[in-house]
Amino acid sequence: MFDYKLLEALAAVVEQGGFERAAQVLGLSQSAISQRIKLLESRVGAPVLLRLSPPLATPAGQRLLNHAQQVRLLERDLGQDLPMVGDEQGPTRLRIALNADSLATWWAPAVADFCVREQMLVDLVTDDQEVVLRRMRAGDVAGCVCATAEPVAGARSVPLGSMRYLAVASAAVLGREHQGLRDPAAVLRILPAVVFGPDDQLQHRFLSEIGHKGDFQHHLCPSSEGFVRMLCAGMGWGMVPALQIQPQLRSGELCEVLPGRHVDVPLFWHYWRHGGRLLEALTRCLIIQAPLLLADGHIA
Amino acid sequence: MFDYKLLEALAAVVEQGGFERAAQVLGLSQSAISQRIKLLESRVGAPVLLRLSPPLATPAGQRLLNHAQQVRLLERDLGQDLPMVGDEQGPTRLRIALNADSLATWWAPAVADFCVREQMLVDLVTDDQEVVLRRMRAGDVAGCVCATAEPVAGARSVPLGSMRYLAVASAAVLGREHQGLRDPAAVLRILPAVVFGPDDQLQHRFLSEIGHKGDFQHHLCPSSEGFVRMLCAGMGWGMVPALQIQPQLRSGELCEVLPGRHVDVPLFWHYWRHGGRLLEALTRCLIIQAPLLLADGHIA
Numbered sequence: 306m307f308d309y310k311l312l313e314a315l316a317a318v319v320e321q322g323g324f325e326r327a328a329q330v331l332g333l334s335q336s337a338i339s340q341r342i343k344l345l346e347s348r349v350g351a352p353v354l355l356r357l358s359p360p361l362a363t364p365a366g367q368r369l370l371n372h373a374q375q376v377r378l379l380e381r382d383l384g385q386d387l388p389m390v391g392d393e394q395g396p397t398r399l400r401i402a403l404n405a406d407s408l409a410t411w412w413a414p415a416v417a418d419f420c421v422r423e424q425m426l427v428d429l430v431t432d433d434q435e436v437v438l439r440r441m442r443a444g445d446v447a448g449c450v451c452a453t454a455e456p457v458a459g460a461r462s463v464p465l466g467s468m469r470y471l472a473v474a475s476a477a478v479l480g481r482e483h484q485g486l487r488d489p490a491a492v493l494r495i496l497p498a499v500v501f502g503p504d505d506q507l508q509h510r511f512l513s514e515i516g517h518k519g520d521f522q523h524h525l526c527p528s529s530e531g532f533v534r535m536l537c538a539g540m541g542w543g544m545v546p547a548l549q550i551q552p553q554l555r556s557g558e559l560c561e562v563l564p565g566r567h568v569d570v571p572l573f574w575h576y577w578r579h580g581g582r583l584l585e586a587l588t589r590c591l592i593i594q595a596p597l598l599l600a601d602g603h604i605a
Numbered sequence: 606m607f608d609y610k611l612l613e614a615l616a617a618v619v620e621q622g623g624f625e626r627a628a629q630v631l632g633l634s635q636s637a638i639s640q641r642i643k644l645l646e647s648r649v650g651a652p653v654l655l656r657l658s659p660p661l662a663t664p665a666g667q668r669l670l671n672h673a674q675q676v677r678l679l680e681r682d683l684g685q686d687l688p689m690v691g692d693e694q695g696p697t698r699l700r701i702a703l704n705a706d707s708l709a710t711w712w713a714p715a716v717a718d719f720c721v722r723e724q725m726l727v728d729l730v731t732d733d734q735e736v737v738l739r740r741m742r743a744g745d746v747a748g749c750v751c752a753t754a755e756p757v758a759g760a761r762s763v764p765l766g767s768m769r770y771l772a773v774a775s776a777a778v779l780g781r782e783h784q785g786l787r788d789p790a791a792v793l794r795i796l797p798a799v800v801f802g803p804d805d806q807l808q809h810r811f812l813s814e815i816g817h818k819g820d821f822q823h824h825l826c827p828s829s830e831g832f833v834r835m836l837c838a839g840m841g842w843g844m845v846p847a848l849q850i851q852p853q854l855r856s857g858e859l860c861e862v863l864p865g866r867h868v869d870v871p872l873f874w875h876y877w878r879h880g881g882r883l884l885e886a887l888t889r890c891l892i893i894q895a896p897l898l899l900a901d902g903h904i905a
Contacts, residue, residue: 322803330820355655358739359803396797396822408831417838420824426797428825439658497696497726503622503659520630522696524720525728530830530849531708538717549830 308348312373314341315353315366320428322359345369364443371444374400378447378581396424397583402440403450405431405501406468407572409529410548410602412450415594419587432504441575447584448576460575463592466599467569472511473550473559474542489563490515492542498523499535499543507544511568533559544568548602572599608648612673614641615653615666620728622659645669664743671744674700678747678881696724697883702740703750705731705801706768707872709829710848710902712750715894719887736804741875747884748876760875763892766899767869772811773850773859774842790815792842792862798823799835799843807844811868833859844868848902872899 317327318338328335346353353366362370381397403412408431420427430446432439437451441460456462474496493515498508500523512521524541526532533550536543542562553559574591576584617627618638628635646653653666662670681697703712708731720727730746732739737751741760756762774796793815798808800823812821824841826832833850836843842862853859874891876884 320803326803357661361657405828405831408826408828409834413831413834413838413840417835417840420840426822426824429827429831431828431831503620503626522726524726526708527729528705528708528731528830529828531705531713531729531731534709534713535717538713540713540717540720 308344309373309376311341311345311348312369314338315345315362316370316373318342318354318360319362319366319370324360362445367443367445374447375577375579375581378583379579381583382581396426398426398428399448399583399587400428400430400446401448401450402430402432402437402446404437404452404572405527405529406546406549407450410468410546411595411598415591415598416587419590423583423586425583425587438575447580448574448587450572450574452570452572454571454573456575459579460577462573462575463588465572465574465591465595467571467603468599469547469602470507470511470544470568470570471547471550471554472508472542472544472562472566473536473554474562475537475539476557476560478539478542479560479562490517492562493517494521497521497541499526499532499541500524501529501532502527507568507570511544511566514568515563515566546602548599608644609673609676611641611645611648612669614638615645615662616670616673618642618654618660619662619666619670624660662745667743667745674747675877675880678883679879681883682881696726698726698728699748699883699887700728700730700746701748701750702730702732702737702746704737704752705827705829706846706849707750710768710846711895711898715891715898716887719890723883723886725883725887732804738875747880748874748887750872750874752870752872754871754873756875759879760877762873762875763888765872765874765891765895767871767903768899769847769902770807770811770844770868770870771847771850771854772808772842772844772862772866773836773854774862775837775839776857776860778839778842779860779862790817790863793817794821797821797841799826799832799841800824801829801832802827807868807870811844811866814868815863815866846902848899 321327324335324338328338351365352363355361437449438453440446441449442457617631621627624635624638628638651665652663655661737749738753740746741749742757
């Protein structure tokens with residue numbers, strides 16, 4: 306069978322973001338880590354790491370990490386059935402990708418009790434919901450939350466409900482800009498938008514639904530909380546989950562630009578088909594909790 | 606002089622995260638973009654892009670992007686002095702790196718009025734404060750907020766004040782875990798920590814200050830808002846800016862694990878020495894606003 310010490314070294318370098326810290330975590334010297342990575346590459350016949358700062362797994366490296374994580378999950382099941390084997394295992398770490406807006410809203414309340422009960426630690430990675438699935442396909446994560454229903458090879462997907470996005474801006478800015486405008490939608494062409502990143506097409510979609518085509522001025526802000534702070538501070542308008550800004554909507558600090566119009570983004574949980582019992586139990590937890598929490602954002 | 610059309614193509618590919626969207630934004634075909642990148646590489650004599658998804662600038666590519674951004678800022682100044690030249694320029698976009706905790710707290714209130722007045726759009730990138738400076742050194746951004754005072758070559762730095770971090774957990778969890786413990790610090794060894802990412806050493810620092818050495822169980826959560834949600838949901842303890850959790854501290858939802866102990870992280874603004882008048886004016890704005898806003902986190 307495979308030498309899992311080599312895979313452990315690869316996983317540590319990627320998770321810790323460098324050889325030095327990987328060596329610390331595994332209690333080895335840096336040169337021992339380097340040797341293991343080189344040995345792994347000679348076995349695989351391809352580079353497994355791009356030597357950047359931080360190092361990135363190549364496609365071959367990602368496939369290996371995926372395999373290592375699956376083996377870890379299966380070892381956990383083994384440890385439950387044969388307690389002697391699992392004696393030293395402690396908590397299991399699961400690597401999960403999700404869109405930043407889910408992490409900023411419903412994710413933690415949905416999974417917290419489960420994590421505490423099952424002694425599960427999470428290693429979360431965030432990306433825009435349109436790109437999160439790439440990580441799943443690349444085998445970089447055991448599960449992901451994204452807007453696509455279609456599962457990748459080797460995985461299943463289940464619907465979780467939908468996230469309601471509202472186009473909002475600060476009350477102060479809307480009051481100022483609306484003066485003298487007949488068409489409330491015109492404010493969207495005057496104010497800059499705030500966009501999460503190059504993959505975030507929500508603002509484009511909302512503008513195109515109200516008949517505005519083409520490019521528009523925008524700030525880029527890759528942080529859910531920073532995004533809301535920029536809107537509250539009057540820097541522009543943007544699409545935000547209703548769930549995330551309930552206090553600001555209630556207090557009147559943020560207002561809908563076109564009340565009653567919204568964009569609903571469906572969310573799906575994707576998980577490995579052979580990910581072991583922990584992943585299956587987490588899936589059952591999400592199927593129950595997520596729709597309840599997401600539904601709160603649909604109440605105006 | 607240099608052919609800036611080539612640099613514009615490189616900047617668009619990196620900013621838009623791909624050749625297809627870069628082509629759309631510049632109104633060119635994808636093959637025209639590819640040709641420009643190849644031409645640039647033959648002029649430079651080195652690759653400027655790693656063809657990943659999304660593409661990443663190589664060190665040579667980053668140096669070129671840095672130069673392009675500096676030229677854009679100087680062109681803005683020229684446009685103000687010779688309005689005919691600047692006729693078509695519209696708002697200026699400034700690429701700035703900052704730690705996620707600054708973006709989640711004081712950044713937007715500090716710069717919002719300035720951005721509106723100067724028609725400045727921001728392209729923000731976030732990273733842990735210990736690594737943000739690497740982007741400045743790499744020439745990827747025009748300015749950055751980080752914990753290091755020492756400026757990189759070609760840049761200046763000014764102090765902005767310090768961010769106060771408290772070790773907190775949910776009141777419910779602390780109540781449960783404290784039962785039967787004589788030493789309140791013991792709870793930090795029982796509960797998992799929440800850590801922002803491999804570069805986040807705040808939890809390590811706090812534990813080592815209270816005498817706990819070595820590794821500890823932790824979740825990884827690369828989102829300021831997700832971090833707070835995980836703490837509120839009872840998944841663990843973590844170091845959070847006092848500024849960010851004032852409502853939760855007031856309501857008693859989150860409590861300090863060891864009241865009165867905190868970690869203060871100094872923050873500095875780094876900016877290009879020859880970045881033009883806009884960057885200098887932004888610097889003056891930050892020197893006034895940031896210390897006022899940061900000081901609010903020091904009041905218990």
